[in-house]
Amino acid sequence: MQQRKSVTQEYTNSVLLNGTLETPKWWPYLVSILLFFVLVGIGLFFVQIYFGLGVTGLSRPVYWGLYITTFVFWVGISHAGIMISAILRLTQAEWRRPVTRAAEILTIFSLLTALVFPLIHAGRTWRIIYWLLPYDFSRGIWPNIRSPLFMDPIAIGTYLTGSTLFLFIALIPDLAVLRDRTTGLRKGFYTILAMGWRGNPRQWKMQVVGGILLSALMLPIFVSVHSIVSWDFAVTIGVEGWHSTIFAPYFVIGAVHSGVSAVVTMMALMRWGWKWNDFIRPEHFDALARLLTVVATAWLGFTFLELIFALYGLDAPEIALREMQIFQYPWNMLFLLFLLTGYIIPVPMWLFKRVRTNIALMFWSSIMVNIGMWLERFLIIVPGLARKTPFVFTWEAYSPSWFEWYILFWSFCWVTLLMLLFSKVFPLVPLFEQKESEVFSDSVKIGRANVPTIFREEEE
Amino acid sequence: MSKSILGLFLDPNSAADAMDGLKESGFEQGSFDVLTGTPYPEGAFGEHVPQHRLFRFPAFGAIIGFSASLFLTTATQLAYPLITGGKPILSIFAMLIIMYEMTMLSAVIFSVIGIIFESRLPNINPSAYDPRITEGYIGVVISVEDKDLNKAKAVFEKTGSEEVKVV
Numbered sequence: 001m002q003q004r005k006s007v008t009q010e011y012t013n014s015v016l017l018n019g020t021l022e023t024p025k026w027w028p029y030l031v032s033i034l035l036f037f038v039l040v041g042i043g044l045f046f047v048q049i050y051f052g053l054g055v056t057g058l059s060r061p062v063y064w065g066l067y068i069t070t071f072v073f074w075v076g077i078s079h080a081g082i083m084i085s086a087i088l089r090l091t092q093a094e095w096r097r098p099v100t101r102a103a104e105i106l107t108i109f110s111l112l113t114a115l116v117f118p119l120i121h122a123g124r125t126w127r128i129i130y131w132l133l134p135y136d137f138s139r140g141i142w143p144n145i146r147s148p149l150f151m152d153p154i155a156i157g158t159y160l161t162g163s164t165l166f167l168f169i170a171l172i173p174d175l176a177v178l179r180d181r182t183t184g185l186r187k188g189f190y191t192i193l194a195m196g197w198r199g200n201p202r203q204w205k206m207q208v209v210g211g212i213l214l215s216a217l218m219l220p221i222f223v224s225v226h227s228i229v230s231w232d233f234a235v236t237i238g239v240e241g242w243h244s245t246i247f248a249p250y251f252v253i254g255a256v257h258s259g260v261s262a263v264v265t266m267m268a269l270m271r272w273g274w275k276w277n278d279f280i281r282p283e284h285f286d287a288l289a290r291l292l293t294v295v296a297t298a299w300l301g302f303t304f305l306e307l308i309f310a311l312y313g314l315d316a317p318e319i320a321l322r323e324m325q326i327f328q329y330p331w332n333m334l335f336l337l338f339l340l341t342g343y344i345i346p347v348p349m350w351l352f353k354r355v356r357t358n359i360a361l362m363f364w365s366s367i368m369v370n371i372g373m374w375l376e377r378f379l380i381i382v383p384g385l386a387r388k389t390p391f392v393f394t395w396e397a398y399s400p401s402w403f404e405w406y407i408l409f410w411s412f413c414w415v416t417l418l419m420l421l422f423s424k425v426f427p428l429v430p431l432f433e434q435k436e437s438e439v440f441s442d443s444v445k446i447g448r449a450n451v452p453t454i455f456r457e458e459e460e
Numbered sequence: 461m462s463k464s465i466l467g468l469f470l471d472p473n474s475a476a477d478a479m480d481g482l483k484e485s486g487f488e489q490g491s492f493d494v495l496t497g498t499p500y501p502e503g504a505f506g507e508h509v510p511q512h513r514l515f516r517f518p519a520f521g522a523i524i525g526f527s528a529s530l531f532l533t534t535a536t537q538l539a540y541p542l543i544t545g546g547k548p549i550l551s552i553f554a555m556l557i558i559m560y561e562m563t564m565l566s567a568v569i570f571s572v573i574g575i576i577f578e579s580r581l582p583n584i585n586p587s588a589y590d591p592r593i594t595e596g597y598i599g600v601v602i603s604v605e606d607k608d609l610n611k612a613k614a615v616f617e618k619t620g621s622e623e624v625k626v627v
Contacts, residue, residue, distance in 0.1 A: 009497055009596030142536035146544075146554040154558055158565040165572040172581075177497070180591030195576070196583030199593060202510035203579045204499040209514055210575035217518060217571060221564050228557065435498035435596075457501050 005278050009435050012279075013177060016431050019274045019423045021181060026273070027420065034417040041410030044403060045120060053123040055403045062385045062398035064121075070408050071117035072377045073258070074110045074415075075156065075229050076251075077370075080259030081107025081163055082222035086215035094454050095287040097433040098279045102270060103263050104167045105428070109418045110262075111160045113411050115153075120407060148231040155228040159221050166214045172197050173207060173432040207432075226251040233380065240321040241384035246309055250302040257292070257299045257342075258373035261366040264288050266419075268363035270428055279429055282357035289356035296347050296369070303376075317389070325383050334375055342372025463609055466495075466588035466625040467600045467616030474620040475598040476505045481615035482602060492602035497594040505598075517574025518567040525566025529559040588627040597622070 007015075018024070048055050058065050084103035088096035119125045132143060132153055143150050176197040179190035197203060227248035233239070234247040244250075264285065271280040310318045325331050346365040349355045356362065386398050422428070440455045469475040475494060482492050483506075494505045502509055533555040541549050576582075593599045600621075604612050609626070616624045 009594075013595060142540050145533050145536060145558055146551045151554070151557050151561075154561045158561045158568075161565060162568040165568060169572060169575055172579075173497075177594040180594045195581040196585075197579075197581065198583065198589060199495045199497055200493045201500075201502070201505075201507050202512075203581070204496070205502070205510055206512065206514065206575050206579040208499060209512070210571070210578075213514065213518065213571055214568065214575075217564060217568050221561070221568075224557075224560065224564075432498050439498055439500055455501075 006438065006441075007278060009438070012431055012434050012438075013181065015276065016279065016427055016429050016434065017178070017181065020178065020425065020427055023424070024274065027424070031417065031420050034413045034420070037413040038410060038417055041407060041413070044406055044410075048120070048123070048403065049125065055401060057399045057401040057404060059398070061389075061392050062382060064381050064385060065398050066378070066400040066404040066408060067117050067121035069374065069378045069381050070411055071114050071121070072229060072251075072381070073370075073374045074114035074117070074411065075226060076255035076258045076373060076377070077110040077262045078107045078114065078159070078163075078259065079222060079226060079252070079255035080110075080263045081105075082215075082218050083256045083259055084263055085166070086218050086222070089211055089215045090219075092456055093287075094437065095284050097437050098276070098284060098429045099263060099267065099288070100433065101167075101170070101430045102266050102428055103259075104163060104170070105419065105422055106259075106262060106266060106415075107163045108160065108167060109415050109422075111156060111163065112418070113415050115156060115160075116414075117411075148228060148235055151228050152232060155221075155225045159218075159225045162214075162218050162221055166218060169210055169214065170207075170430060171426060173199065173203075174427050174430060177431050178427075223252055226255045239384040240315075240317045240387065241310070241325070241380065244306060244309060246302065246306050250299075250306055253295065253299045253302055254373060254376060257295050258370050260288060260292055260295060261369035261373070264292070264362050264366035265370070268359050268366075271359060274423075274428075276429065279434060282359065285359055285362045286353065286356040289350040289362060292369075293347055293350045296343055300343050317387075321384060321387050324387055325379060331379065331383055334379055338372050338375035338379060340372070341368045342376060462603055462605055464587035464601060464603050464627045465609065465612050465616070466590060466627070467619075467621035468590055468592060468623045468625070469598045469600065469620070470596070470622055471620070472500065472504060472598060475600055478600045478616055478619040478621065479505045479507060481619050482600070482612065485611055485615055487602060487604070487608070487612065491604070492600060495589070495593050495599035495601060497596060505600075512578045514571070514574045514578050517577075518571045521570025521573075522563050522567040524570070525563040526559060528566070529562035530555075532562070533558050588625055590623075590625060 019027070056065065056067075081104045084096065085100040089100065119128055122128050131147075131150060145151075172194060175190050175194040176199065179187060179194045179197075182190055230247035230251035233242040234244055236242050267280050267284065267288070270276060307322065310322060326335050346368050349361065349365050355365070382398055419428075437454070442453055442455070443450045444453050445451075467475075467478055469478065479492065479494060483489065489508050494507050534550060537549055537551070537555075543549065587603060588599075588601050590597065590599060600616070602612050613624055613626075
């Protein structure tokens with residue numbers, strides 16, 4: 001923590017609330033542009049409902065395409081929150097402080113976005129309700145709990161509810177700060193949400209103990225969510241490349257890889273946008289890059305294990321599928337791009353401290369990882385369906401239409417818009433965590449060197 | 461009539477002295493409290509260490525979630541007994557997944573209720589408070605009868621309080 005600058009609580013409030021109590025010049029322009037793209041996307045969604053799924057590139061036998069790829073991608077991004085917030089909180093990692101809130105918000109908004117994709121993918125969106133809620137009581141049909149397509153919304157719903165409550169609990173002390181610094185209607189709003197928070201030892205103890213308790217409860221949910229998403233594919237025995245026992249841990253580690261990369265992207269944007277240079281420092285990017293190097297390498301291991309397990313059985317259709325994925329155009333180009341962007345380019349870059357502490361390079365390398373991770377999901381989902389198999393008489397390669405590409409673009413605009421709107425109402429960096437860091441830090445003289453130190457309370 | 465007095469301090473040591481002073485002046489431990497804008501190490505102000513029963517909440521929540529999910533998964537399958545591939549009606553593995561999620565969800569919800577309850581929130585009738593507490597000031601607040609007002613004020617003034625507010 002050598003780059004750390006000692007700041008007062010007043011300074012922390014004034015800087016970290018500059019996006020909430022004031023409006024940065026770029027904010028209204030960016031929000032207007034994003035709102036335009038989001039509204040166009042919503043319009044296109046209704047166009048799709050009117051004309052049907054024929055506006056997409058989906059056709060027999062490829063019925064799961066870009067929409068489901070993007071659904072899996074956003075569920076993956078959502079794993080940022082708990083990976084960063086819960087694990088780092090449990091291990092009391094000091095560098096977590098400016099990262100946790102952004103990661104938790106990213107979890108919630110990416111989950112909300114992920115949930116939209118099965119609705120779009122269904123074509124007749126309203127029919128989704130038949131899977132989830134009992135309908136037609138006269139026939140007594142209930143949801144089929146044996147289907148992963150039912151387990152999936154239950155798991156995502158649990159994760160979304162838990163993450164939202166987790167975020168709310170950690171927000172309460174910051175809501176009190178906002179309550180103390182606003183007037184009129186806004187004050188009333190924050191007063192209600194802060195619930196009369198005063199900051200006595202009992203309340204702070206509950207913040208600390210409760211944060212750890214919720215972290216410990218959220219971790220198993222975090223692991224289960226992407227495992228269940230993977231079973232959407234893995235329990236299907238008829239599609240080569242899907243029916244794999246390694247999918248659950250493979251999906252989880254892939255989700256952590258893309259999620260933590262998304263946090264890096266977001267942290268860089270927050271530092272540039274709101275000028276939070278004193279709080280989001282190169283040392284945080286350094287720590288995130290070290291974590292990413294480990295995660296990415298574990299993920300690469302799973303990628304090859306998945307390939308090896310598939311080939312080891314010498315099952316002819318599996319071998320044919322892998323051959324198509326890796327050697328046949330255009331899949332081979334996508335596979336190469338996926339490996340290059342998912343691992344080969346970014347990870348060697350992160351081995352150098354100069355790159356890890358360079359925010360622009362970290363930003364672009366994190367974007368690269370998520371291009372690779374989106375391609376990974378596309379390469380898992382589509383080739384297995386697109387491969388020509390006996391007794392399938394209508395066969396053609398899947399090519400997403402511009403409609404589907406726009407909806408993918410829409411999802412990024414939507415998440416960014418939600419983030420920007422959130423930043424106008426709530427702080428993106430936890431204020432009390434920053435202030436706590438000030439209380440628990442000092443410097444110790446060892447010989448002639450002044451060494452910055454962080455104290456940690458012993459748990460009884 | 462009871463009044464609430466708030467002493468504002470900039471230095472944690474002065475706030476701790478005020479807490480000690482109040483104790484020495486005969487005020488009961490539960491009648492005064494320290495308010496800060498950030499967590500301080502436990503016992504930093506010589507305050508009473510709060511006890512809690514937070515861990516009972518998730519356990520209770522988990523039991524409720526488990527029971528509800530067991531009922532839901534069993535009842536929905538029995539309500540529409542469709543035999544698939546000669547397998548039993550109750551699919552234990554599928555049930556376990558849903559039961560796991562609902563148990564965890566209920567544990568999380570009850571934990572959050574527990575955190576709010578143990579934090580004694582919502583607090584609709586807060587005593588003396590100052591917005592500067594969230595800016596780094598440390599507040600020592602005490603509820604006293606009119607007859608003890610001056611005694612408490614004297615402690616705050618003696619220990620270097622920046623300001624004393626009476627509500």
